[in-house]
Amino acid sequence: MKTGTRKKSASFLSRFIAGASWISVLLLWGCAASVYVSPEWFRFVGVIGLGFPFFLGGTLFMLAVSLLFAPRRAWIPLLGLAGCCCSIRTYCPFNLTSPPPKGCLKILTYNTLNFGGLENDEKGRNRVALYMGSTRSDIICFQEGSTYKNSLYEDMCRLAGATYMDTVNLKNNILGCYSRYPIVGREVICSNAGNGSVVFRILLGRGDTLRMVNCHLASMQLTVDDRAMYHEMVLKPEEADVGRESRLLVSKIAAAAARRAGQADSVAEWLSRHKGENIVVCGDFNDSPISYTRRRIAEGLTDAYVATANGIGRSFNRDAIYVRIDNILVSDHWKPYSCRLDRSVLLSDHYPMSCYLKRQKDAKVR
Secondary structure, three states: OOHHHHHHHHHHHHHHHHHHHHHHHHHHHHHHHHHHOOOOOOOOHHHHHHHHHHHHHHHHHHHHHHHHHOHHHOHHHHHHHHHOHHHHHHHOOOOOOOOOOOOOEEEEEEEOHHHHHHOEOOOOOEHHHHHHHHOOOOEEEEEEEOOOOOHHHHHHHHHOOOOEEEEEEOOOOEEEEEEOOOEEEEEEEEEEOOEEEEEEEEEEEOOEEEEEEEEEOOOOOOOHHHHHHHHHHHHOHHHOOHHHHHHHHHHHHHHHHHHHHHHHHHHHHHHHHOOOOOEEEEEEOOOOOOOHHHHHHHOOOEEHHHHHOOOOOOOEOOOOOOOOOEEEEEOOOEEEEEEEEOOOOOOOOEOOEEEEEEEOOOOOOO
């Protein structure tokens, strides 16, 4: 091949790599920026954030291609990654492990899926409640409790090793709290079609009240068939009618995102009114880390998983849906340690999430 022809080929390849890199970077930035637009204004923006891991992977791929074939173009994907480094850390954090110090408060949040379908062991004890007790948590917030009978919660409170309990029924979706400390009040922040958010006031000491916000926000409402369709699209795209099936899924996901946005706004407004108070927010947000829902609620709070854990942190354990939708967020009264998902527990369609909280010395008691 002549020298001139070789140079033209190299130049074309370099320009092609640059163009592909810019496309990947702009799509990645678009996904990262989508968290600032409410799906209530434009509902399909709630779907855009779900593309973040795919375009992140695409940008990393373009970085590798650039380094191999056009090193002078590698700055483009590097700029793309640097431009949304905070979003990358939110989605997939990496931290040095640090064991919890003495004197921590242990928090557990768990979407129980009707307390594991009320599955009992050979002695007739509920397996979910037994697991809760085995964690030795000081405060447990659960979602999707059972509406079977009221006495069930008294039995489970004992099994969970708690002294106090309270529950709220949001149209047959039970949000509850078990605690070693007195629960002195509760308030429904928002409720819509069986989803919403509740705050339990827990007395940690004289004049020291923790406001424990327990959330179960609007789900995607995907049926078993819908999830099977998504599973097929991801793992066997050649066998799926991708165009038709993706339109159906996108429509459902977008509608659910709009409902969640309104609930997230209600929680964020409540948090704004109680700014400076001792607060922990936890529960099932039913949305990815790159979403309006999570960004809106997390404003001014520390995400315990992002601050202390490693990896994507899949908390929904069914089908091909690989995402973290459960969260623990804390006010500056607390420093989180060792936030983790217990993947050994398969009693529900969610993994339980726990973390240790150490009281900050300069935190004001209110």
